[in-house]
Structure formats: structure tokens, C-alpha cells
Amino acid sequence: MIEPEELRALSIRIIKSGELGRSRTYAAILEYLVECAVNNSTPKEVAIAIDVLGRGPDFDVGKDSIVRVHIYHLRGKLATYFARHGVNEKYCIDIPKGQYLLVTKENVSQDEPVIEQAQLSVTGRQLQRRSYTPWLAGFALIMLLLNFFNNNAEQPAAALINPYADQVLWQPLLDDELPVLILIGDYYIMGEMDATGNVSRMVREFDINSSQELRAMQEIGKNASYMNLDLGYTPTSTPTALLQVLRIFGGDTNRVSIKMMSDFTTEDLVGRHVIYLGYLSGMQKLNDLMFAASGLAIGITYDELINLNDNLVYTNSSGLSVGENSFRDYGMLSTFPAPGGNQFVFLAGMRDEGLINLAEEVTDLTKLKVLNDSVTENGSAKPGQAFEALYEVLGFDNTNFDAKLVYSQALDTTVLWEARLIGEF
Numbered sequence: 001m002i003e004p005e006e007l008r009a010l011s012i013r014i015i016k017s018g019e020l021g022r023s024r025t026y027a028a029i030l031e032y033l034v035e036c037a038v039n040n041s042t043p044k045e046v047a048i049a050i051d052v053l054g055r056g057p058d059f060d061v062g063k064d065s066i067v068r069v070h071i072y073h074l075r076g077k078l079a080t081y082f083a084r085h086g087v088n089e090k091y092c093i094d095i096p097k098g099q100y101l102l103v104t105k106e107n108v109s110q111d112e113p114v115i116e117q118a119q120l121s122v123t124g125r126q127l128q129r130r131s132y133t134p135w136l137a138g139f140a141l142i143m144l145l146l147n148f149f150n151n152n153a154e155q156p157a158a159a160l161i162n163p164y165a166d167q168v169l170w171q172p173l174l175d176d177e178l179p180v181l182i183l184i185g186d187y188y189i190m191g192e193m194d195a196t197g198n199v200s201r202m203v204r205e206f207d208i209n210s211s212q213e214l215r216a217m218q219e220i221g222k223n224a225s226y227m228n229l230d231l232g233y234t235p236t237s238t239p240t241a242l243l244q245v246l247r248i249f250g251g252d253t254n255r256v257s258i259k260m261m262s263d264f265t266t267e268d269l270v271g272r273h274v275i276y277l278g279y280l281s282g283m284q285k286l287n288d289l290m291f292a293a294s295g296l297a298i299g300i301t302y303d304e305l306i307n308l309n310d311n312l313v314y315t316n317s318s319g320l321s322v323g324e325n326s327f328r329d330y331g332m333l334s335t336f337p338a339p340g341g342n343q344f345v346f347l348a349g350m351r352d353e354g355l356i357n358l359a360e361e362v363t364d365l366t367k368l369k370v371l372n373d374s375v376t377e378n379g380s381a382k383p384g385q386a387f388e389a390l391y392e393v394l395g396f397d398n399t400n401f402d403a404k405l406v407y408s409q410a411l412d413t414t415v416l417w418e419a420r421l422i423g424e425f
Contacts, residue, residue, distance in 0.1 A: 002091050002104050004038040010091060019081040024166065025175045026074050028052050033095070033102045043100045054385070058414075066341035069176055071095060082107070164248050167368050168376055168385055169335060172343035173248070173273045179255050181268055182245065183286070184238055185278020185348070186260045189231040190214060190223075199227060209284050210262045232262055234278070237352035241277055241359035245347070248363060261286075269338065276346045279355065280305075280332065283348060290334050290346045293415040294388055296407070303350050305330060305390065307407065314390065314406070316350040326396045331358025331403075333371075336386035336413050357393040357403040374408040386411035 002010075011034045020026040032052050036043045045067045049055040053066060061067070075095045082092050092107045164170040173180060188209050191199035203226060208214050211228045218224060242258075249256055259268065261276075261284050268274065276286055281302035283290060291297060297306045303316035317328040331354035334346040347362065349355025361367045375387040390407040 006091070007034055007038065007093075007104070010089065010093065013089075014078065014081050014086075017081055017085045019084065020074070020077050021175075025053070025070065025171070026077060029070055029074055030078075033100065037102045045100060048100060063339045064337075064341055066337070067100075069178075069341055071100060073177055162248075162250050162252075163365055164363075164368075167365070168372050169333075169345065169362055169368065170248050172335075172337065173275075173345070177255070178342055179257065179272040180249070180275065181272050182242070182256060182258045182275045182277055183264055183268070184234055184242070184258060184260050185276065185282025185284075186232045186234045186262050187282060188214075188262050189229065189233060190226040191229045191231075193225050193227055199229070202229075202231070206281065232260065234260075235282075235349075235352055235355065237349065237355040238278060241347070241349075241355050244359040244363045245275065245277060269342075269344075270340065271342065273343045274345070276344075276348065277355075277359075278348060280348045280350055283346070286346070289344070290348070293336075293386075293411045293413065294334065295409045296332065296388070296390065305332065305350075314392070316354070327353060327394070329354035329357075329393045329395075331355055331361070331391045331393065332388065333358060333362060333391070334388040334411070336411050353393045353395060354391070358391050361391055361403055361405075370405055371408070374405060375410065386413045 011030050014020065014030065015027045020030065029048065029052050032048065033043060045061045046059055048067050048071075049059045049061070049064070050057065053070070055064070055066070075097075078094060082089065086092070086107065089107050091104050093102050093104050095101070096103055162174055165174045187204055188211070190203045190205070190208065192201050192203045194200040205223075205226075208217060208223070208226075211230065214223065214226060214228055218226070246253060246256065261278065261282055264284065264286075266285075276283060276290075279302065280287075280298070287298075295308050297308055298304070299306050299313060299315070305314045306312075307314070314330050315328075316330060317326075329349065329351050331347070331349040334348075335344060337343050347355070347358055349358055362371065371389060375385065375389065387408060387410050389405060389409075391403055392406045394402045
């Protein structure tokens with residue numbers, strides 16, 4: 001049986017190897033399980049969610065799989081460590097499937113015959129489990145393959161650390177291996193035909209966002225003069241904002257895919273992290289989801305937001321009220337976890353200046369500190385936290401002079417998901 005201090009030392013070596021990934025979450029879970037083992041206690045799923053992952057006391061294991069997802073990936077990361085770095089370790093540790101209890105056994109060298117023995121937990125208790133001989137054979141094969149690639153492309157552990165992994169906004173997206181979908185707010189453009197059947201001009205209708213919606217309107221006798229041209233456009237600020245957001249993932253952009261909102265379906269929200277990037281007016285069906293639990297509301301137009309708590313109105317000026325060639329714009333951020341554990345991040349500007357500056361504010365590590373301090377208690381970030389924020393941008397003659405956080409508020413996800421908005425899409 002491994003001694004407590006030896007187990008702690010082993011966990012430190014695993015963490016320092018860099019195999020647990022970009023953030024501290026997997027390290028925190030491992031340290032928690034180690035202390036539970038040392039204290040001879042069996043951790044529960046809800047305890048891990050509350051004590052390690054920052055979930056509230058109302059955490060429902062039946063609706064939120066975040067703990068199971070993290071344990072699944074931690075199990076694989078432990079196996080990778082022992083395959084790449086831990087060949088000479090005296091002990092191996094593992095997390096049996098369906099459990100949250102660390103188990104340990106003596107590490108068997110590849111050159112020694114495997115002797116089947118009873119599996120013991122780190123506290124010395126025997127577990128009733130099936131033979132691990134086939135597992136060890138597969139383990140050895142994985143070890144050989146990983147060592148081959150490791151010898152040809154070894155990277156220092158420090159290179160694996162992502163500086164955004166400790167930021168409250170981006171931590172949930174960097175804590176696991178879920179794919180990330182970036183939805184770009186685009187606009188469907190139709191052609192308007194004249195009396196001779198020729199297209200006389202291009203038209204944008206806010207309630208028609210795809211060729212399918214145009215066809216549905218025409219089937220009920222509306223918009224007969226419009227023709228589908230399979231055209232669309234995105235705001236000029238989108239490429240700049242997209243480049244800023246992609247910085248978050250460093251060299252891990254293989255997880256990221258990009259899709260236009262005009263091609264969006266409800267299924268896109270399941271089993272992946274979702275980032276919206278575009279104008280407030282380009283969110284289409286996501287608009288209801290973003291504002292379901294919000295303290296803000298759309299005003300008369302998408303150039304206006306109303307603070308529901310004090311009726312303060314935030315209005316894009318576009319040079320109309322601040323002064324000639326000057327402008328005031330706004331960018332809104334909203335983020336919250338879905339019941340399945342994936343995270344939504346909405347980055348929406350009223351116009352180009354708001355979107356570009358919002359993307360800069362949430363991807364600049366120095367500026368992110370302002371957001372962290374505003375939305376966390378005592379400066380302590382909680383993974384999967386739900387909150388929203390609004391940034392004001394002032395500028396003159398296409399030059400931005402100032403961007404500042406003017407509003408932030410925690411979101412009640414209970415209100416959001418009980419509204420059953422997903423079913424209304």
C-alpha cells in the first residue's frame with residue numbers, strides 16, 4: 001500500500017509533467033481525490049462539483065454531467081502520464097470506471113511478466129473487479145506508441161500551459177476536450193425583382209434569415225417579389241474579432257469549427273462549447289436565449305439596450321449625438337453553462353466598434369482582470385459561472401479612444417433553462 005506522502009509526491013510529479021493540460025482544474029481534482037484517499041473517504045460526485053468545480057449547493061448530478069466528463073478525461077490523462085513519463089514509477093494510480101476513488105498498484109515493468117493480483121484502493125481496501133490483464137496489455141501498447149511519438153516530438157510542460165485557462169470567462173472552454181463551435185452572425189440578402197422580373201436591388205429583411213425562410217414566406221403568399229440569390233454578408237469587424245478569439249485556443253485550434261448563423265440548427269448547441277460572434281441584430285434565434293435571464297433588454301432597435309434594474313438606456317450614437325465624426329458604441333458579453341456541461345459565450349456588438357473592442361477586452365490578459373474582479377467574489381473565479389457584461393466604446397473618426405466596462409451581473413441559469421427556450425427553436 002502506498003504511503004500518504006508518497007502518494008502526494010506522485011500526484012505532484014503528475015501535475016508538473018504537464019499531462020493534465022492547460023488549466024488547474026484537472027490538477028485540483030487529482031489533489032482532491034488524493035486527500036480523500038489519504039483520509040480514507042470515498043468522494044461523491046456532488047462533492048467534487050461543489051468543492052472543486054465551484055458549482056452551487058443546488059447542483060443536480062442528473063442534469064449536469066460536468067463531473068463525469070472531467071473524471072473521464074482525468075482517467076485518460078493519468079494513463080498518458082504513466083505511459084510517457086511514469087515507466088519507472090513504483091506505483092500506478094487509476095480511477096475505476098463508474099467510481100471517483102483512486103486505486104493504486106505496483107507499477108509492472110514492460111519486461112516483467114504480468115502477475116495478476118487483487119486491486120487495492122490507495123487506502124488498502126480490496127476492490128471487487130474484473131481482471132486487468134487485457135487492460136495492461138493494451139496499456140503497454142499505448143505506452144510504446146506514445147513513447148515513439150514522444151521521442152520524436154517532445155515539448156516542455158510549460159509549453160502546454162494556456163494563459164487564458166485561469167480566466168473566469170474562458171476557463172470552462174479550456175478545461176475539457178469538447179469541440180468548440182464559433183457561430184458567425186451573418187445576414188441573408190435577397191434580390192428584389194421589378195415588374196419585368198429583373199433584380200433591381202438587394203434587400204435585407206430582419207425576419208428572413210435564410211433561403212428556407214424566404215421559401216416558407218412565399219408559400220403563404222408573402223414576399224413574392226423577392227428572389228433567392230444565395231448571398232449573404234458579415235460585418236467588416238468580424239474577421240478582426242475572430243482572430244482575437246482564436247488566440248484563446250493557442251495551438252489547439254483543431255477543436256474549433258466555424259459556422260454561419262444562416263446555417264445554424266438547434267442541434268449545434270448540443271455536445272460542444274458555443275461562441276457567438278457578431279452583431280446583436282445577427283443572433284437570430286439565439287437572441288431569446290441570450291436575454292432569457294438577462295438584466296438587459298433590446299430597446300426600440302438593436303442600437304439600444306435598456307438596463308431593467310434602473311431603466312438606464314445604452315444607445316449607439318454613430319456620430320449622431322456625441323459630436324460630428326465621433327461615436328459611442330457598445331459590446332455585450334453573456335456566458336453560461338448548458339445543462340449538459342458545455343458552455344455558451346456570446347460576444348455581440350451593436351456595430352463594428354463595439355464588436356472589435358469587445359473582442360479585444362475579453363482576449364487581452366490585462367484587461368480581463370477588470371472583468372474577473374467584476375464578476376467574481378473576492379477575485380476567485382468559478383468554472384462555469386454565468387454572467388453578463390456590457391462595454392462602452394468611445395471614439396472619433398474611426399479611432400477608438402476608450403473602452404470600459406459599464407455593467408456586469410450574475411445570471412440565474414435556473415430561470416434561463418426552466419424557460420424551455422431550446423424547445424422553442
